[in-house]
Amino acid sequence: MKKSMFKSLTGRLVILVLMLSMIFTTGVFAAVDVNSNDSADGTAIDTQATTDIGVQYRGHVQNKGDVPLPVGSFVTGPDELGSRGEGLRLEGLRIELTGDIPAGAGISYDVHVQNKGWQGPVSNGAYAGTxxxxxxxxxxKINLTGLDGYEVYYRGHVQNKGDIPVVDESWGWVKNGAQLGTTGESLRLESIQIKIVKTENYTALGDSITYGMSATPGSGYVNLFYNHLTSQTGNENLQLVNLGVPGYTSSQLLNQLQNDPATMAALSQAKVITISVGGNNILAPVIAGLAVAFQLDPNSPTFPADLATALAQLGAADIITAALPEIQTSVTASVTQFGTDWPQIVATVKTLAPQADIYVTTLYDPINLQDPLYAVFDPAIQTINTAIKTPGAGYKVADVYTAFANYQGSEPLVNFNWYTGNLDPHPTTAGHDVIYQCHLSAGFIN
Known part of the structure; x- marks a missing residue:
C-alpha cells in the first residue's frame, strides 16, 4: 500500500514538475512598466510643488520694467510673474533653482522672441529675452539638468488665448521642455507660473506573480493596487514601475536590489513598494534536481521538450525516485536560504527607499488541502511565510495565504487543477483581485 501511494505521489510530482519547468524556464525577461497620468503636451493634474528643491524667477514687463519690486527680488514658484488683463508683454526673465541643489544640477530655458525667433537656451539665473x-x-521651453527625480512644470497667460495649456477643459501644465506659448501667431506671453515637482513611483518587486503572469492584461494585483493608489489625493501623479521577473528566487531579488542601477534608481523615487517572492525558492530546486537527474541543461530553450522526452523513457520513474531525496534536500536548503536573504532584502529596500511604505505578501498554497502533494509543499510554504511575518519588521503584510485558504467564492483563485489538466500554479484574475484586496487590508505584524 505504501509503495503504491508513493508511486502515485511520485507520478503526480513528476507531472507537476514537468508543467512547472515549462512555466518557469520560458526566458521571460523583467517587465518595466512605467505609467504616468501626464499627457505629452499638458496635464490637468494639480501636482504639488516639492518642498526640498524649488524655483524662483523675475522678469521685465512692458511699461512696468523689472518685476517684482523691489528690483532684484524674485517671485517664488508657483506664483505668477507678469500681468493679466492689462495687455502687457513679458519681454525677458531669469529663472533659478532654490533649496538643497545637488552639484551639477540646474535649470535651463529658451525663449522665442518677436522678430528674432528662438534665442538659444540659457541657465541658472541668466537673462533670456530683451x-x-x-x-x-x-x-x-524650460528644462531641468542633472536633477534626476524631479520635473519642471509651467503654464501661462497668452494674448487672445487666456490661460494655457487647457487640458480636459481645465487650466493645466506643460513640463520638461515642452513649448508654452505660440510661434507664428504674433501673440505675446503675458505671464508665467513655474514649479518643481518631485517624481514619485510605486515600485513592484518580485517574481511572476508581480509580473502579472496568467492574469487578464491590466488585472494583475500590481495594476489594481496602482489604480487604487492613484485614486487617492496626493498620488495622482504617481508612476508605476513593475520590476517583477518570472522565475526569480529570493537570492536573485537580493542581487537585483544590490547591483541593478535601474532598480536602485526606481527605489530612490518610490513612495510605495510591494514585494512578492519566495515561490521559486521551492520550485527552482525541484526543476534543477530533475535536470541533474536526467543530465539536462535547465537553461536551454529546449529544456521543457528535453525533459518531456526524458520522462517518457523507460526507467524514468526509477530515476525520479532516486533523485527525490536530493531534491528534498535542495528544497530545504533553498527555503533556508530564503530565511537568510529575506532580512537583507528588507534592509536593502529600506536603505534605498527610507521614505517608502512597504507591503509584502505571504505565499499561498496552490494545491488543495486534500491533495497528497499538499503535504509536500505546504510545510516549505509555511516556513517562508513565518520569515515574512516577522514581528516588528516595519512593513505591512498582505496575508494572501490565509485569504486563499479561507476563500468561499465560486471562482477559482488559482489555475492549478488536476482534473482539468491545468497545472499552472499562478493566480487567476480572481486570485489577483484577492491579492489586491489583501493589500488594502494589510497591517503591521507586532
Missing part, C-alpha cells in the same frame, strides 16, 4: 527693444516673448 530689454528696451519693445519685443515680446511669444513662447518658452
Amino acid at each position: 530689454t528696451a527693444q519693445g519685443l515680446r516673448i511669444e513662447a518658452i
Whole structure:
C-alpha cells in the first residue's frame, strides 16, 4: 500500500514538475512598466510643488520694467510673474533653482522672441529675452539638468488665448521642455507660473506573480493596487514601475536590489513598494534536481521538450525516485536560504527607499488541502511565510495565504487543477483581485 501511494505521489510530482519547468524556464525577461497620468503636451493634474528643491524667477514687463519690486527680488514658484488683463508683454526673465541643489544640477530655458525667433537656451539665473527693444516673448521651453527625480512644470497667460495649456477643459501644465506659448501667431506671453515637482513611483518587486503572469492584461494585483493608489489625493501623479521577473528566487531579488542601477534608481523615487517572492525558492530546486537527474541543461530553450522526452523513457520513474531525496534536500536548503536573504532584502529596500511604505505578501498554497502533494509543499510554504511575518519588521503584510485558504467564492483563485489538466500554479484574475484586496487590508505584524 505504501509503495503504491508513493508511486502515485511520485507520478503526480513528476507531472507537476514537468508543467512547472515549462512555466518557469520560458526566458521571460523583467517587465518595466512605467505609467504616468501626464499627457505629452499638458496635464490637468494639480501636482504639488516639492518642498526640498524649488524655483524662483523675475522678469521685465512692458511699461512696468523689472518685476517684482523691489528690483532684484524674485517671485517664488508657483506664483505668477507678469500681468493679466492689462495687455502687457513679458519681454525677458531669469529663472533659478532654490533649496538643497545637488552639484551639477540646474535649470535651463529658451525663449522665442518677436522678430528674432528662438534665442538659444540659457541657465541658472541668466537673462533670456530683451530689454528696451519693445519685443515680446511669444513662447518658452524650460528644462531641468542633472536633477534626476524631479520635473519642471509651467503654464501661462497668452494674448487672445487666456490661460494655457487647457487640458480636459481645465487650466493645466506643460513640463520638461515642452513649448508654452505660440510661434507664428504674433501673440505675446503675458505671464508665467513655474514649479518643481518631485517624481514619485510605486515600485513592484518580485517574481511572476508581480509580473502579472496568467492574469487578464491590466488585472494583475500590481495594476489594481496602482489604480487604487492613484485614486487617492496626493498620488495622482504617481508612476508605476513593475520590476517583477518570472522565475526569480529570493537570492536573485537580493542581487537585483544590490547591483541593478535601474532598480536602485526606481527605489530612490518610490513612495510605495510591494514585494512578492519566495515561490521559486521551492520550485527552482525541484526543476534543477530533475535536470541533474536526467543530465539536462535547465537553461536551454529546449529544456521543457528535453525533459518531456526524458520522462517518457523507460526507467524514468526509477530515476525520479532516486533523485527525490536530493531534491528534498535542495528544497530545504533553498527555503533556508530564503530565511537568510529575506532580512537583507528588507534592509536593502529600506536603505534605498527610507521614505517608502512597504507591503509584502505571504505565499499561498496552490494545491488543495486534500491533495497528497499538499503535504509536500505546504510545510516549505509555511516556513517562508513565518520569515515574512516577522514581528516588528516595519512593513505591512498582505496575508494572501490565509485569504486563499479561507476563500468561499465560486471562482477559482488559482489555475492549478488536476482534473482539468491545468497545472499552472499562478493566480487567476480572481486570485489577483484577492491579492489586491489583501493589500488594502494589510497591517503591521507586532
